[in-house]
Amino acid sequence: MSYPVRGEEPVIVEALKVRALPEGGCDKLLEFLRLYRDAVQSVVDRIWGINEGLSKKKLHRLFYSDLVKLGFRAHHAKEVYLYARSLVDSARGSGGRKPVLRRLSARVDRYDYRLDLDSMTLTLKLHSNYEVRLRLVASKERVERFEGWSNYELVVKYDGRSFWVSVYFRRAVKAVKPRTVMAIDLNFDNVTLAVFTLDGRLLRLKRFKTPHRRVLTHRMWIERIQGRYPRSWRFTKGVRRAIERHGERIRSISWDYAHKLGELVAELALEYRSLIILEDLEKLKENGKRDRKFNKRLGLWFYRRVQFCVEYEAMERGLQVAKVNPRGTSSRCPRCGGKLLEDGYRVLRCRRCGFIGDRDVIATVNLYRRYVSRYSRCGGLGVPLNAPKLDEILSGMRGNRDEVMTASTYMNLYGN
Numbered sequence: 001m002s003y004p005v006r007g008e009e010p011v012i013v014e015a016l017k018v019r020a021l022p023e024g025g026c027d028k029l030l031e032f033l034r035l036y037r038d039a040v041q042s043v044v045d046r047i048w049g050i051n052e053g054l055s056k057k058k059l060h061r062l063f064y065s066d067l068v069k070l071g072f073r074a075h076h077a078k079e080v081y082l083y084a085r086s087l088v089d090s091a092r093g094s095g096g097r098k099p100v101l102r103r104l105s106a107r108v109d110r111y112d113y114r115l116d117l118d119s120m121t122l123t124l125k126l127h128s129n130y131e132v133r134l135r136l137v138a139s140k141e142r143v144e145r146f147e148g149w150s151n152y153e154l155v156v157k158y159d160g161r162s163f164w165v166s167v168y169f170r171r172a173v174k175a176v177k178p179r180t181v182m183a184i185d186l187n188f189d190n191v192t193l194a195v196f197t198l199d200g201r202l203l204r205l206k207r208f209k210t211p212h213r214r215v216l217t218h219r220m221w222i223e224r225i226q227g228r229y230p231r232s233w234r235f236t237k238g239v240r241r242a243i244e245r246h247g248e249r250i251r252s253i254s255w256d257y258a259h260k261l262g263e264l265v266a267e268l269a270l271e272y273r274s275l276i277i278l279e280d281l282e283k284l285k286e287n288g289k290r291d292r293k294f295n296k297r298l299g300l301w302f303y304r305r306v307q308f309c310v311e312y313e314a315m316e317r318g319l320q321v322a323k324v325n326p327r328g329t330s331s332r333c334p335r336c337g338g339k340l341l342e343d344g345y346r347v348l349r350c351r352r353c354g355f356i357g358d359r360d361v362i363a364t365v366n367l368y369r370r371y372v373s374r375y376s377r378c379g380g381l382g383v384p385l386n387a388p389k390l391d392e393i394l395s396g397m398r399g400n401r402d403e404v405m406t407a408s409t410y411m412n413l414y415g416n
């Protein structure tokens with residue numbers, strides 16, 4: 001998990017989830033978790049009927065002293081009413097009913113625990129001045145990763161058998177000041193990325209195959225099996241297993257691909273000090289009809305996954321990511337804005353001005369231009385950006401055509 005850029009300094013947040021063994025019995029910890037849950041519930045019950053928005057100050061005034069009387073520490077109390085408010089807000093936001101808490105889980109502020117990663121122990125401060133020490137069960141490698149990070153909050157859970165602790169770590173990364181812009185176009189067959197200078201010259205063009213056809217093959221198998229056993233597939237163990245296996249393949253193919261692509265893209269972007277432009281998939285949904293390039297049967301989940309990984313890897317390297325509305329980026333002429341017609345395999349031609357170009361490359365040019373027209377004036381990059389020089393891009397495109405389709409780039413992602 002990660003936060004978007006806050007101010008100048010991007011911050012990465014990640015959780016370490018481990019099993020925890022309380023030393024000297026678990027009575028007090030269980031007692032704390034029950035007390036905590038019931039307290040959250042009682043705050044939920046009371047604010048459910050209040051229709052105005054409740055500020056932190058007001059929550060404090062309403063609940064603080066009661067919670068402290070129950071034996072909670074100051075920061076416990078704060079966590080309890082803030083958590084209750086977030087539950088109520090999200091239930092209201094989705095038009096749901098009043099939340100009823102069953103599970104035992106508590107959010108604990110950094111003032112109320114001591115974490116020692118060397119000895120893998122956690123000391124929690126509980127209600128009524130009790131303390132409990134927990135041994136954390138995790139491999140050294142998983143923990144080493146967080147050396148030098150700060151942690152600021154954790155969640156303790158009891159699932160009926162074991163205790164679990166999720167510690168939230170955060171780390172600031174040094175923001176990279178963008179010197180170029182990288183536009184990324186996703187479609188069924190390819191991921192195309194183009195790096196532009198701030199004055200619109202094309203520096204680099206790269207294309208990666210997507211594993212969509214392989215994913216669709218597994219999807220087809222699933223549908224075929226379901227079609228053969230329309231009524232019974234859900235209840236027959238062997239059939240369900242077969243379907244699950246194809247589902248697992250789909251998941252691993254897509255995560256694998258998304259991770260590798262995310263890393264490759266972010267490394268390249270770091271090399272060029274690029275600001276990364278992605279298509280805003282949410283806008284695509286709002287637009288009503290989806291672009292043709294997104295295969296209906298595949299849905300948007302795959303593109304979301306790829307974007308998630310690209311954004312994550314970019315954030316880890318201090319690179320900025322911007323999203324633009326992709327509407328029309330693969331159907332409008334980058335020179336005159338006219339409607340483009342298909343003119344052979346993956347080639348589009350402008351009806352109005354005669355411009356001819358590669359479908360995917362046109363999309364990246366249009367994404368770049370859309371970003372430029374939206375942000376250059378308000379100083380997003382601090383430098384005036386110019387429109388891409390289309391003739392250069394066209395020649396660059398021809399020059400790069402072979403590079404982008406070489407076996408190595410192809411194999412990089414799609415080798416096995």
Ligand SMILES: [Zn+2]
Binds near residue numbers: 333336351353
């Ligand atoms: Zn045109």
